[in-house]
Amino acid sequence: MKRIESVNDFVIKFANVNGTGSASANNMFAKALFRMGLPVSPKNIFPSNIQGLPTWYEVRVSEKGYLGRRGGVDIALSVNPQSMAQDIREVAPGGYFIYDNTKPLDLRLIRNDVTIIGIPLTQICNDRYQDPRQRQLFKNVIYVGALAALLDMDFKVLTNLVQDQFKGKEKLVLSNIQALELGNQWARTNLECPIGIRVQTSDKVGDKILLDGNTALGLGALYGGATVAAWYPITPSTPVVDAFEKYARRVRIDPGTGRRNYAIVQAEDELSAIGMVIGASWNGARSFTATSGPGISLMAEFLGLAYFAEIPTVLFNVQRAGPSTGMPTRTQQSDILACAYASHGDTKQVLLFPGTPKECFDFGALAFDLAERLQTPIIVMTDLDLGMNDNMSEPLAWDDDRTFDRGKVLTAEQLESGIEFGRYMDVDGDAICYRTYPGAHPSLGAFFTRGTSRDEKAVYTEKGEEYEENMLRLMRKWDTIKEYVPAPEFVPSGRETDTGVLYFGTSEESSREALDYLAEEGIYMDAMRVRSFPFNDEVKSFIEEHKRVFVIEQNRDSQLRTLLMAEFEFGPDKLKSVLCFDGTPISARNIRKQIKMHLDGNNVTPLHRNAVATGAGGSK
């Protein structure tokens, strides 16, 4: 058997039971590697369950800095008998299978092409701890200690990490370090350390941080000046408001009175949540809500009102696998069309697609400026992969000279200066009109906001030409919006090529890596990361300038591609889909495989999309 040998480059997958505290131990492992200067991308693959079902935690280590899902497993560490058969099956030939051998491995599972390493974790815990909860919790810490020996990790980094994490709780520091040492010693005494895969200290991290996108969005809202948050609990977006609240409690308390400079209302459902946001924004406060797929469906009617009545609205959509309840704890980019054209009638909604936690923060704050400047809903489209996993990211930064762009709002003085006020009058020629806040002036500037058709002065009308003119103005505003939303990121291949790839959000890392693989084989492609809808002109030119463009996305129905064809009228022949929708993040190997299927003389588009999915073998 040829063992996999590598330094600072592997994928390890932990198999645990949900609700046993494994995520924090696995996170400790990932963060220790990060502190050793190694780019890591941990991904928590968890069930929609509180306790008892299988859960996995995958950590990729890549000195080259590849952060996307690579595909394949080099090391599996399984402490869950429920999933053991699957776990060992997933290990790549030459890889390693580490398991709790307190109970011997089912002989039928043994593979000759995998190094099998047993650690009697349950036995060690039972010998050491009396309390059943401690037996369960420390089992996880013990295997992290053992892994440190097997992978030749810097043990000091782990103990320092524990000290930082449990600062001020000396008892916890001590017991965790003891558990780490227990595992470490057992491995050193009983196993051959290190195995063929190992790590060594590097310097590839720089000043980067390890942060989840949801927290970054919550911070973005805080820095963007949000004062009213309304929400309804839903996975995977709940942590956005949790993070906003956590930091608001720290920095938004009025020093004089002790009262709060924010209001958070947990609504009775998502309809109410978005209604509150619209009410607050209409009344001049910066307000937001966070939700996921089912919430988007419920909010659709209100999104149409906000679009038509032109009320600033900030909505964070942390996408998960749909349709319906779908797979609530798995990732997808499958709300693109539902959001882009949310609500009945002719509607178009502004979408932002952040790709990293830093961008979640930036777009989270920017969304408020855009919403008020453009007087329309801004939907920030992230996903579970970005939202709930720690992602390596550029550090967050804020320009202290930056001021909020509150858009076109007339003050009492402006109203008194004698200018003519009409809520829906296009005075400046950019199709964005002036508004007033309720209570602005005793006799000037009041108007009636409504979801029905109205004239320029906001007076109800059913005159066809007035309705039509308003709808056309909204289309002109759509053109204005293109100047404000973030431009796409162009990544030239540096070679002559007639092929391009388009991707957005969390598909970026895997796409870039796949392009590197292809370049090694002499296949060069220009790339563009779309960051917003409406699409900027650069997106159009990019597609025009290439004969064929692959559109990489994480849904079944090629939703971004559909949107590109609808908005630009490109034919289906020009845009080819690269898809992944099994609920796990798209992997670099999967992208490469699908692109090559198209390129290697297989110029035939599969008749059905499921042929693509089958051909790609899901995410593997």
Added chain:
Amino acid sequence: MSYQVPKFRHPELPVNDLGYTKADYEGSISTLCAGCGHDSISGAIVMACHELSIEPHKIAKLSGIGCSSKTPTYFLGKSHGFNSVHGRMPSVVTGAAMANRDLLYLGVSGDGDTASIGMGQFAHVARRNLNMVYIVMNNGCYGLTKGQDSATADEGSVSKKGDPNVYSGIDLCGTAMQMGATFVARSFSGDKGQLVPLIKAAITHRGFALIDVISPCVTFNNNPQSTKSYEFVREHAEATGTVDFIPMRKEITTDYDPGFSHEVTLHDGSSIHLYKMDETHDPFDRRSAINTLEDHRSKHSILTGLIYMDKDSRELHEVLETSQRPLNQLEEGDLCPGNKMLENINASLR
């Protein structure tokens, strides 16, 4: 289509403490059916706000969808208004009230808007004790879609189609009390003498104030026995396809002494019993208020007046401990923690 109210006013209209006449609180001319009870409620709102000397622009009027929800156009023309989504006025008001605690929030809704599509939002806004006045113009039917029974129609009451309603009616006052409303009242659109003071009391109350106003639908809530009227409407509706040609009817008004039950004849000839609480009723005791409400319900009489009020109510801003300065007046310096804090956060994430 709304019309502007003629600007001409009697030169000696009485002014309130702010120097405003009643006309300063009026809106556009109503496009509801002539004689509609809702217009009387609009008039009562105008009168209450004028008499209380509230600055018109310090009021925000919000509604959902339906005949009742059209009325904010017909009063308080100097106030910002918001005709939102069917049944969702409470959430919009909640957000608005969070943004600026200094304005008066007047929500107008109907029985379809409140008791059916918006039942959830109604229940929860009451439960949160949002500082607002919530007026339901309750006619027991869907006017804009031509008279279907609503959820507040009483069991056995006969609709325009002639079918008796087979479901029990929702008592909004009872529901609001169960949900934790801190001011609950019921009135009748024809009884301005009772309604105006109730609206004033509701405005004055800090917390969620519900006034369930029975407001007969002149067009669709006809008693089948009243065939003349019924046939008249049906013939004209068929001829024009609109409801705008209903001839002017005389509005019902009533005036009675406290402590007595009264039978009031409605437009369609049917009657309802009105009962005003006597002086011994204690509207500040929740349990007795619920019992009184139930007693009258079982006797098929409609209890009106102030039913319950919690004088020590803590409204949502108090519960959430929000700043006294309205949140929409806070600026960068109050809201944005700056880069230094971000650097600390970054450091904790390495």
